[in-house]
Amino acid sequence: MSHVITQNCCKDASCVPACPVDCIRPAHPRDRTAPTDMLFIDPDTCIDCGACMEECPVDAIYYDEDLPAELEIFRDINARYFARHPLEPSVPQRPDDHDGVDRGALRVAIVGAGPAACYAAAALMRTDGVEIDVYDRLPTPFGLIRAGVAPDHQHTKSVVDIFARMLGDKRVACHFNVEVGRDVTHDDLASHHHAVIYAVGAARSRRLEIAGEDLPGSHPAADFVGWYNGHPEHSGHTFDLSCERAVIVGNGNVALDAARVLLLPTEDLATTDIAQHALDALARSSIREVVLLGRRGPRHGAYSVGEFAALEHLPGIDIVVEADETGSSPDDDIATALKLELAHRCARRAPTPGNKRIVFRYNVSPTEIVGSGHATGVVIGAADGTSETLTTRLILRSIGYRGTPIPALPFDEDSGVIPNDGGRVLDDAGAPVAGVYVTGWIKRGPRGVIGSNRACAEETVERLWQDFDRGLLSRPLPDRGAIGQLLSTRGAERVGWEQWRTIDAEERRRGSAAKRPRVKFVDVAEMLAEARK
CATH class of the missing domain: 3.40.50.720 (NAD(P)-binding Rossmann-like Domain)
Structure with a gap:
């Protein structure tokens, strides 16, 4: 039995120096030879000591035999990384620490x-x-x-x-x-x-620079993320959730996050630290389909393998991939090959009647957001010169930050x-x-x-x-x-730190009463009032 690194991997490499047989890769965070969004454990070298589990700050490492069903794919992902990149001695993780300095010197x-x-x-x-x-x-x-x-x-x-x-x-x-x-x-x-x-x-969110981008109903995805997470500068936003379809321009991990939050059952979200105003609004939501638009094909999907793979296990949600070019080539790196295999599998899967849907549309770009006084749709153009209008009252742009x-x-x-x-x-x-x-x-x-x-x-x-x-x-x-x-x-x-601990303790207390990790303050004035106690 070996250990397996899974979806939650934050890639800070805390686990690497803990491994007594040096079998975690990429061993140095600056290693560019095999760019990935996560780390991997070589199953043939791992001695099952558990040291990496103790060091992992985000509980991303499991015993092979204890993998939950939704994470079993990562057993294969870890093994395939080393099939492509056989284990070799690693480079030093970091330079020697600096000698101590006199107090006040730095x-x-x-x-x-x-x-x-x-x-x-x-x-x-x-x-x-x-x-x-x-x-x-x-x-x-x-x-x-x-x-x-x-x-x-x-x-x-x-x-x-x-x-x-x-x-x-x-x-x-x-x-x-x-x-x-x-x-x-x-x-x-x-x-x-x-x-x-x-x-x-x-x-700052990057702009699309297309007509209608500033119509009500068209938002930066960062505003939506800040809203559901209770960021004080975004908690006052409103989002039209009355339609059955939302459109997200972009297909990175932020786009996937927004899609999940829009479609997950509210009873699942109610066990998290989502902002209460967002939970209440999503409970009334009519959205049943989220379409993600990518200007290039599935080979260039901006999402990580782990986040894409996890979508397959969302309750009551179908993952629909509208693409033909899902085949991989021998020259593809491990992350690209895995993304294409996952896309191919999703493209062949029959939908489940009554399920909600996350739809991946590739090789398309938005050319205009239409509507009078409020967005009612987004016009998308394909590489072959054709175009169509997707009807929606909620459009999120998730094309990067500045x-x-x-x-x-x-x-x-x-x-x-x-x-x-x-x-x-x-x-x-x-x-x-x-x-x-x-x-x-x-x-x-x-x-x-x-x-x-x-x-x-x-x-x-x-x-x-x-x-x-x-x-x-x-x-x-x-x-x-x-x-x-x-x-x-x-x-x-x-x-100061002690004042933040007062805020933190009250959020956790309110969360405990509601059987949630915490119930956040979303107003700065309320935070400061709590900090003064």
Whole structure:
């Protein structure tokens, strides 16, 4: 019996160093030789010790014989990865840790409290003496894990347990509900810290740039995701769920998340941390079909293998693939070959009468959203020049995200990121900006899964240590408490770690009463009122 890595894999590689026989691949998060959205265990080498299970932060690893029925496909997926990529000695997972520094020698501000920020803090905290201040514009930490991961992926959200231990460390000071540009400036941060790392993500949705895109009923998928996850800036949105069909432009994992949430039985969603207003609205929904539009064929589907495979086990939902070109070739990488096999199987399966449907349409692009005063349909064009109109009152665009410029920092409008060299911010002339760094999506663009941020953050921290060792970050600073005094004079209501724990405890208490993981606050004023108790 061996172990199997399954759908929830966050790819942060915590399990890799725990394996005594080095049989987990890709072993280094920066390995590009076999790009995948998850890790794999070689069944022929695994010695069944269970060490990887103990280290996995999202409970994605199972004993072979204990796999639930809906995850049995991953036994084959793990084995086939190593059939294509035989096990070889791995490269080192990370460079040696930096020697400890004197207290006060390195104080770092990290802007953002999502996965990229937390992995950056974790990399810095491996060195004794480093002081870290974490800033986030919301009163709540964890970024897209709280406000982006779909509610039916509760195991994925459990990675916050690791981040919570780190943010609660005495070397870390949390300044939540503090926004750069509103409460504090970049110059303020630079004058109170030796280095500033921006881990602010990519909040803007890319546009389709077609007629009718701004009609009511046409929304960025990010608005819908924020709405059902209870993000304070999105909780007030409304979505027309009165029609039987919704159309999602795009077929990445966010699109699949939205499709599932629209169609899952509300009794299943009611056991999650979905926002109550979303649960109430979805209980009244008439939607029975979600159509996902992809401009290329199934070979180029943007979804991960794990997320696509999991769709087959959704209760009462048929997966319909409208495509002919589902055959794989010997040159396909393992992820592409598996996606095509899954698509081929779905394309051949007969629908079940009475079931809801997720329909994958490939090689089509939206050309116009039609309607008078409200969207009533989307016109799609095919590669052969034909077009048709899909009737719907709910259209979500899920074609990617873009970063937002930060005052006083350079920004590349074409790519939507802050220009950088391995995380070291570059000015308009291509020269490094002293003491300023980026990690996560604002550094590399909106690519990868949660664990992809670990390697990204470690690369950035490597650059920071290089600059530290060259003496580029050494300068006298005000006392550490001076930034808190500055925030107070500006009227900022800072939420520290203990105040967040008060909010967290009340959400969990309300969740327990409703037999749910938590019932979220969705209003900042209510969060702050709870934090003051």
